[in-house]
Amino acid sequence: QMCIRDRCICTPHKGLFKEIKTMKWMGISDSRYETTHLGVSGRMCELQAIVGIKSLEMLESNIKRRYEIANIYKEELDGLVEFMQERKRCVQSYYIFPIFTKKRNKIFKELEKENIESRVDYFDPGLHKHPLFIKYAKGMEFPVAEEIASKVLAIPMHGDLSNDDAMKICKIIKRSLK
Numbered sequence: 001q002m003c004i005r006d007r008c009i010c011t012p013h014k015g016l017f018k019e020i021k022t023m024k025w026m027g028i029s030d031s032r033y034e035t036t037h038l039g040v041s042g043r044m045c046e047l048q049a050i051v052g053i054k055s056l057e058m059l060e061s062n063i064k065r066r067y068e069i070a071n072i073y074k075e076e077l078d079g080l081v082e083f084m085q086e087r088k089r090c091v092q093s094y095y096i097f098p099i100f101t102k103k104r105n106k107i108f109k110e111l112e113k114e115n116i117e118s119r120v121d122y123f124d125p126g127l128h129k130h131p132l133f134i135k136y137a138k139g140m141e142f143p144v145a146e147e148i149a150s151k152v153l154a155i156p157m158h159g160d161l162s163n164d165d166a167m168k169i170c171k172i173i174k175r176s177l178k
Helices: 014-024 048-056 059-077 104-113 131-137 143-151 161-176
Strands: 003-005 007-010 096-100 151-156
Touching: 048 059, 059 096, 059 161, 104 151, 104 161, 143 151
Parallel strands: none
Antiparallel strands: 003 007, 096 151
């Protein structure tokens, strides 16, 4: 049995405690810096804390702005590309804005020519093809995941993106789809 409270994990099991401690310290199990598990760095410096606090203060206005940009993309590209399905009662953060099209590589290259960063590698290849997970997916096929991964392109999305920039991105995408 394990109890999780705020940022503290409590357990009466010594083995589980040691494993969690190792995972929290980047997978390092002892003072010789030998990595034995997949882990994370569970620490944050003061500067990261300050940035985090300020980011939280701006969160609502940033999400509102991202919704405005997403609406421009959806209106301008409707019927030309597919969008991520959204649940009605969920609030999107629009951390990224993925579009789906078989012509994603062409769009990627056209955006790149204009010095506009986009990402084809965000979801492609799928996790089942990453070195850490290959052994778990051995002998399994994921045709739906592979099809989606081959069509996804993450286009620019951030709170400082202007409406003009969003429209320029849409114009390049439309031109690429002809």
